[in-house]
Amino acid sequence: MSKKRNGKVYLVGAGPGDPGLITVRGKFLLERAEVVVYDYLASPKLLKHVPQDAELIYAGKKGGVKHTHTQEEINQMLVDWAKTGKNVVRLKGGDPFIFGRGGEEVEVLSKSGVDFEVVPGVTSATAAATYAGIPITHREYTASVAFLTGHEDPTKPDSNIDWAKIATGAGTLVVYMGIKNLPIIVKNLVAHGRDPKTPVAVVRWASTPEQRSVVGTLETITDIVRESGIKPPALIIVGEVVKLRDAINWFEKRPLFGKRIVVTRTREQASDLMAGLEENGGNCLEFSTIKIEPVESYEVLDEELERLEEYHWILFTSLNGVKYFFERLYTKGMDARSMKGPGIAAVGKATADLLLEYGVRADLLPAVFTGEGLAETLLDQGVEGRNVLIPRAEKAREILPETLRGAGAQVTVAPVYKNVSPEGKREQLREELESGKVDMVTFTSSSTVRNFLSMVDAGSDSELKRLMHEVTIATIGPITAKTVTDNGLEVDIQPGSHTIPDLVHEIVEYYSNMHP
Numbered sequence: 001m002s003k004k005r006n007g008k009v010y011l012v013g014a015g016p017g018d019p020g021l022i023t024v025r026g027k028f029l030l031e032r033a034e035v036v037v038y039d040y041l042a043s044p045k046l047l048k049h050v051p052q053d054a055e056l057i058y059a060g061k062k063g064g065v066k067h068t069h070t071q072e073e074i075n076q077m078l079v080d081w082a083k084t085g086k087n088v089v090r091l092k093g094g095d096p097f098i099f100g101r102g103g104e105e106v107e108v109l110s111k112s113g114v115d116f117e118v119v120p121g122v123t124s125a126t127a128a129a130t131y132a133g134i135p136i137t138h139r140e141y142t143a144s145v146a147f148l149t150g151h152e153d154p155t156k157p158d159s160n161i162d163w164a165k166i167a168t169g170a171g172t173l174v175v176y177m178g179i180k181n182l183p184i185i186v187k188n189l190v191a192h193g194r195d196p197k198t199p200v201a202v203v204r205w206a207s208t209p210e211q212r213s214v215v216g217t218l219e220t221i222t223d224i225v226r227e228s229g230i231k232p233p234a235l236i237i238v239g240e241v242v243k244l245r246d247a248i249n250w251f252e253k254r255p256l257f258g259k260r261i262v263v264t265r266t267r268e269q270a271s272d273l274m275a276g277l278e279e280n281g282g283n284c285l286e287f288s289t290i291k292i293e294p295v296e297s298y299e300v301l302d303e304e305l306e307r308l309e310e311y312h313w314i315l316f317t318s319l320n321g322v323k324y325f326f327e328r329l330y331t332k333g334m335d336a337r338s339m340k341g342p343g344i345a346a347v348g349k350a351t352a353d354l355l356l357e358y359g360v361r362a363d364l365l366p367a368v369f370t371g372e373g374l375a376e377t378l379l380d381q382g383v384e385g386r387n388v389l390i391p392r393a394e395k396a397r398e399i400l401p402e403t404l405r406g407a408g409a410q411v412t413v414a415p416v417y418k419n420v421s422p423e424g425k426r427e428q429l430r431e432e433l434e435s436g437k438v439d440m441v442t443f444t445s446s447s448t449v450r451n452f453l454s455m456v457d458a459g460s461d462s463e464l465k466r467l468m469h470e471v472t473i474a475t476i477g478p479i480t481a482k483t484v485t486d487n488g489l490e491v492d493i494q495p496g497s498h499t500i501p502d503l504v505h506e507i508v509e510y511y512s513n514m515h516p
């Protein structure tokens with residue numbers, strides 16, 4: 001019997017928080033991972049790169065909070081997984097070898113004879129400085145930087161840091177894990193000769209939409225941090241370069257920075273709106289108000305597929321109708337050739353375009369792209385005695401089948417997909433609104449409004465008004481806006497032309513005018 005192949009462990013730096021700051025190599029490895037062991041500080045958004053069937057293990061380790069796994073357990077876990085032959089990614093915040101205990105992890109791997117590789121990451125010190133508008137070195141201010149841990153009590157006689165040397169030994173000092181010990185750290189630096197007027201910045205959750213930063217001097221920063229309630233994870237940056245922030249602070253000056261925006265969309269829609277808002281600094285919370293799923297039973301469709309040639313028309317009233325119809329057709333071992341008998345009608349251009357992707361050209365498009373429009377166009381053709389198949393959502397408006405039946409057609413409705421409200425999100429949305437953290441809600445269709453309202457489940461108009469009192473509402477166009485006002489709320493933003501880029505532009509303008 002051949003010996004079992006060993007796996008390999010990749011220590012990958014996740015970068016400081018923004019999921020865009022992982023390396024190309026790191027992303028490549030995540031896309032091929034079979035097991036991912038990730039930390040508290042590694043952005044959970046990076047996990048979207050990981051294959052669906054991979055094993056995800058949260059290793060925890062939040063300062064001050066009970067650790068999910070001890071370091072020894074993590075080390076052992078990496079060895080054990082690799083020995084089962086798996087490709088393991090150990091995803092660590094920032095850079096694995098900077099205050100990340102990455103050295104210890106690979107020592108154990110090496111001793112256990114497990115193959116490994118280390119992929120560096122953008123460490124939070126450089127990211128925090130950059131995202132707070134501070135060049136960490138500058139020809140006119142400093143030619144040296146030191147990275148220190150503030151985790152150790154600097155007054156301990158056996159401290160690993162020689163504070164007397166470091167206090168004035170490097171131009172810029174960046175302290176990791178130093179918030180708890182901040183008072184002692186600054187006292188120590190001053191006691192060892194650093195000018196008390198030296199500027200200091202403290203940056204929390206650097207490079208994420210939650211970033212917060214405050215600035216002071218060695219004399220004042222302790223009080224400032226206490227008053228502003230800044231908690232870990234945060235970095236302390238000490239040095240003259242901090243002064244440059246006034247001119248360079250680019251990240252926090254983006255127009256939507258600090259704005260919490262609820263984006264209501266169907267999950268299947270591309271996230272252009274979120275991307276556009278995030279590009280301008282918005283902190284977006286995606287509430288996919290509708291989720292599309294296959295129906296439990298395809299009994300009706302399956303039966304009709306057996307006698308497709310008896311149909312005169314197949315009507316496609318939505319993109320999902322097309323998608324799920326063809327999925328089922330293919331599952332039954334059939335393809336577009338089975339559809340050569342009936343005429344094919346599509347409710348609109350997008351639906352017709354999608355049909356073409358499946359190899360079928362629509363014979364009929366209505367003048368007006370609605371169910372009513374389609375009914376009218378078909379009636380013009382004469383439908384009496386005609387067999388009509390409508391593959392569509394389980395619950396949908398009955399206007400089309402009813403109109404056709406009224407005109408003497410034999411109509412079969414075949415449910416091929418269903419809309420469901422995602423569970424669990426309801427409480428989260430309610431909580432966000434109750435706590436007054438939401439600045440804006442965006443709506444891109446009337447159904448997103450209706451789904452949002454049913455998710456909020458306010459109970460009464462006055463309760464809804466109370467929850468939405470401070471919330472700005474942005475809608476894409478007049479029909480969506482009308483659904484909002486019909487429900488007793490007011491629309492604050494609506495672009496002149498009804499596209500996603502225009503909506504983003506209008507939202508940016510709105511906030512830029514409020515805070516010029």
Ligand code: SAH
Nearest residue numbers: 017094095100123124176177205206233234
């Ligand atoms: N290996 C990591 C550091 C781990 S030590 C790296 O290279 O960045 C954990 C400390 O890193 C935190 O206590 C905090 O001081 C700092 N840190 C990590 N991510 C941070 C972030 N996004 N913003 C501010 N500080 C961060």
